[in-house]
Amino acid sequence: MMEYENEEPHHYAFQEEMESLLLDDPPATVAVSATGGDCLSSESHPHLHPLSPSSLPFAEIAADDNHPSSSPSSLFHPQSPNSSFNSILEPPSYADAIFRSFDGNGESNGHDSSGEISFPSPSSRSEYIRISVSDPLREQEISNSLVPGSNTYYTYLITTRTNLPHFNGSEFSVRRRFKEVVSLSDRLSESYRGFFVPLRPDKSVVESQMMQKQEFVEQRMAAVEKYLRRLADHPVIKRSEELKVFLEAEGRLMLAGHTDVAARGLDGVVKLPWQLMGDGNEAAVQPGRGGRDLFRMFKELKQAVSNDWGGPKPPLVEEDKEFLERKEKLQEFEQQLSNVSQQAESLVKAQQDIGETMGELGLAFVKLTKFETEEAMYNSQRVRAVDMKTVATAAVKASRLYRELNAQTVKHLAKLHDYLSVMLAVNNAFTDRSSALLTVQTLLSELASLNSRIEKLEVASSKIFGGDRSRIHKIEELREAIRVTEDAKSCAVREYERIKENNKNELERLDKERHNDFMSMLKGFVVNQVGYAEKMSNVWEMVAEETSAYANDGSSDVL
Secondary structure (H helix, E strand, C coil): CCCCCCCHHHHHHHHHHHHCCCCCCHHHCCCCCCCCCCCCCCCCCCCCCCCCCCCCCCCCCCCCCCCHHHCHHHCCCCCCCCCCCHHHCCCCCHHHHHCECCCCCCCECCECCCCCECCCCHHHCCCCEEEEEEEEEEEECCCCCCCCCCCEEEEEEEEEEECCCCCCCCEEEEEEEHHHHHHHHHHHHHHCCCCCCCCCCCCCHHHHHHCCHHHHHHHHHHHHHHHHHHHHHCCCHHHCHHHHHHHHCCCCCCCCCCCCHHHHHHHHHHHHHHHHHCCCHHHHHCCCCHHHHHHHHHHHHHHHHHHHCCCCCCCCCCCCHHHHHHHHHHHHHHHHHHHHHHHHHHHHHHHHHHHHHHHHHHHHHHHHHHHHHHCCCCHHHHHHHHHHHHHHHHHHHHHHHHHHHHHHHHHHHHHHHHHHHHHHHHHHHHHHHHHHHHHHHHHHHHHHHHHHHHHHHHHHHHCCCCCCHHHHHHHHHHHHHHHHHHHHHHHHHHHHHHHHHHHHHHHHHHHHHHHHHHHHHHHHHHHHHHHHHHHHHHHHHHHHHHCHHHHHHHHHHHC
């Protein structure tokens, strides 16, 4: 998803120009509100994704057509019964009726009092976790650096309100740095293999160097809050001990220390018999990790190459046809989702352009009206100026409606972009499954190799009268290796089956949530398109009625 740059200087100039143009005729005043109570400004987040809320930089335009309800304090909002636009929609039309929430909660089209979209959330259910991230604080890294103040980082205040019984309270706050968020993500990935674990925000090292510091901190704070809320929405992870400790425990979380390459290599040597043919069978249920499990990775790499390049068929393969079909369909869905997301971005940009162009058209008519009013020598010029004022006011109203429509479009279609992130989590869960299967295949191949070596030693030993003691001793060692490898294989098979079950449950959950989310998204999108289209048509219908004399004059001339 590409981002397009906000042309803020252009919009500010446009706004200032509108502010400087006030018609002399009081009933025909076109005013500009610099604030208007609008919560959709993008000044604080100019780099947000085009399908993220508050990413649309429109000039704030308000049209005063001498109606009591059109004051700056009562600018249009779908919830406001005294909106400045209701005068052209009385009695209440489809647009007003349809802006009622389609879930019957009495609120306006998923809006709360702040104007934000409010999809069904955990707080509306019997059990909930509400997480907020705020108050970024710059702190000094405790290190042996020779340059004072060279190592600093930010911590964020994470406040949790919940009624889940496994927490030690209903409200608590802790301070966390981003490294601890990374640590939480890593631990969840290890503990919940096969689950669709939400992805944490990127570290964005390059972006942090290019952006203003405060802006980067605010964006990271918002990203961390969104990530934690997604974890809290997950039916299994929200009850995890890892998340509980992260949200509750005072002080710094213990982070995994760094190990040098040599130590990691030696650690791999020590763990090799544990993971593939020895003690510590639980190690077999975890994937190999870089240099730490170097020799195990070599074993599994060898098995993977054998699988891919026509080696002997592994004794265990993925045979769940239903899973393979669903996996293929999800891959196709991801491709289509990416395309739809790009088209949604194009729609947002197009609606933004129309709104800006409509506002510029209104500005042009305001200038023309001002000229005709000041330079009028004939009565026909004054009449024409009044009519042009009507068109200018309508264009300004339409520009504002397009802006509000676009803000709602962004909020609804942002769900497409969210699901692209979900698909990454899905792919990670499928990778867990493939990794677990590869571990089982590697252990089975190791067992086959050990049995083959025993057979060869037994044949060689049988040719010697009385047997070969060294070979007999070696056979005993190999049989012990087979025993522990069998145990490791059993653990790995159980882990593989557990991941398969997790995948199955998560796919069922994804199907339900995807259906609900997309239905809600499409309903909201269609409702807003229809509602705002009617409002715009009413704006222009008023213009047509007020200028209908021209049509009558034209018809009489023809006759």
